[in-house]
Amino acid sequence: MQNARIAGVATAVPRYRVDQDTITSVAPSVFGPSFQDFRRLLPVFANTQVRTRYFSQPIEWFLRPHTFQEANEIYTETAFELAQKAAQAVMEQSRVPAEAIGMIVFASTSGIATPSLDSKLIQTLGLSRNIPRIPIWGLGCAAGVAGLARAAELSSALDGRYLLLITVELCSLTFQLGDLSKANVVATSLFGDGAAALLIGTEGDGPEILASYSHLWDDSADIMGWELVDTGLKVRLSRDIPSLVRTEMPKLLDASAAAWGISRRDIRHYVLHPGGAKVLEAFAETTCIDPAVLEHSYWVLHEYGNMSSPTVLFALRHFLDTTPRKGDLGLMLAFGPGFCAEQLLFRW
Numbered sequence: 001m002q003n004a005r006i007a008g009v010a011t012a013v014p015r016y017r018v019d020q021d022t023i024t025s026v027a028p029s030v031f032g033p034s035f036q037d038f039r040r041l042l043p044v045f046a047n048t049q050v051r052t053r054y055f056s057q058p059i060e061w062f063l064r065p066h067t068f069q070e071a072n073e074i075y076t077e078t079a080f081e082l083a084q085k086a087a088q089a090v091m092e093q094s095r096v097p098a099e100a101i102g103m104i105v106f107a108s109t110s111g112i113a114t115p116s117l118d119s120k121l122i123q124t125l126g127l128s129r130n131i132p133r134i135p136i137w138g139l140g141c142a143a144g145v146a147g148l149a150r151a152a153e154l155s156s157a158l159d160g161r162y163l164l165l166i167t168v169e170l171c172s173l174t175f176q177l178g179d180l181s182k183a184n185v186v187a188t189s190l191f192g193d194g195a196a197a198l199l200i201g202t203e204g205d206g207p208e209i210l211a212s213y214s215h216l217w218d219d220s221a222d223i224m225g226w227e228l229v230d231t232g233l234k235v236r237l238s239r240d241i242p243s244l245v246r247t248e249m250p251k252l253l254d255a256s257a258a259a260w261g262i263s264r265r266d267i268r269h270y271v272l273h274p275g276g277a278k279v280l281e282a283f284a285e286t287t288c289i290d291p292a293v294l295e296h297s298y299w300v301l302h303e304y305g306n307m308s309s310p311t312v313l314f315a316l317r318h319f320l321d322t323t324p325r326k327g328d329l330g331l332m333l334a335f336g337p338g339f340c341a342e343q344l345l346f347r348w
Helices: 020-036 043-047 059-063 066-095 118-124 140-155 182-190 241-260 278-288 293-305 311-322
Strands: 005-011 016-019 053-054 101-107 133-135 160-171 193-201 208-216 224-229 232-237 267-272 329-337 342-347
Touching: 005 016, 005 066, 005 208, 005 311, 020 043, 020 053, 020 059, 020 182, 043 278, 043 329, 053 193, 053 293, 066 118, 066 160, 066 193, 066 224, 066 232, 101 118, 118 133, 118 140, 133 140, 140 160, 140 193, 140 208, 140 224, 140 311, 140 342, 160 267, 193 311, 208 241, 232 293, 241 278, 241 342, 267 293, 278 293, 311 329
Parallel strands: 101 133, 101 160, 267 329
Antiparallel strands: 005 193, 016 053, 160 193, 208 342, 224 232, 329 342
């Protein structure tokens, strides 16, 4: 059986580009009245190492209260537009016509739509109305790697046709104006919006997907996720994530390498979900790799922030655009709600 290969990657972002200095200047008016000395928290906005992000709405929109219904209506409209833009781009770049696509996997966790948005995408992209569609909800930041892993597994059943994977998140719309927690401050300094689309098939000479590895930690649901409140999706984000990476990452990498029949030393490239600068730093420190190896993840963090599920696919696109082909092994990794980790082994 042939391994799946990545035929193409494309990305899309919404129209409103906001630099971190602007957000830093606005933050005191939002959080200041509820924190005795909010100025001492301002370094958070610099420490994330985010320079710019893209939002679905102008920054003034976030300074007024909104209902969950209002935010979710914007989500369904804008998420569809971004997903369609990314999908059309990857189909054009890869020269894959609509009739050559045999399945669609759609991942998104920052809004709610039933039917899921992939049903409308099938129609607007001109895909067959008979292809299977698989929506993924709830994996959050891990869904980029998990979606690619599941897509690779499913592509072998498509008789030479391609699988279209789309991930889209509008994290900014989950901002809770009345949430005065430090977790919301961190989220405000870090998260942005974006979409990515990939085509996966068994033909061509693109990067070959060799294997995947999933891990769920027991009793860890409080580390990351959403709390459903009257005004929408309230972020749950533990400050212990970097320390968890430090303590658990060596064991996790050893376990996945053993399952794949390789050594950690065989891995030459790393494409990580840039959940935050501290997470990337913790990974490099505990695995004893040169932080420069994570340049693609850092670049995305600087230029786009954390967009949840599409972020690691932005890093993958940057990697594919800038890394000479060598036939080396590479690892994709993302953490997400559960608390879980998703890994994917590829050969470049």
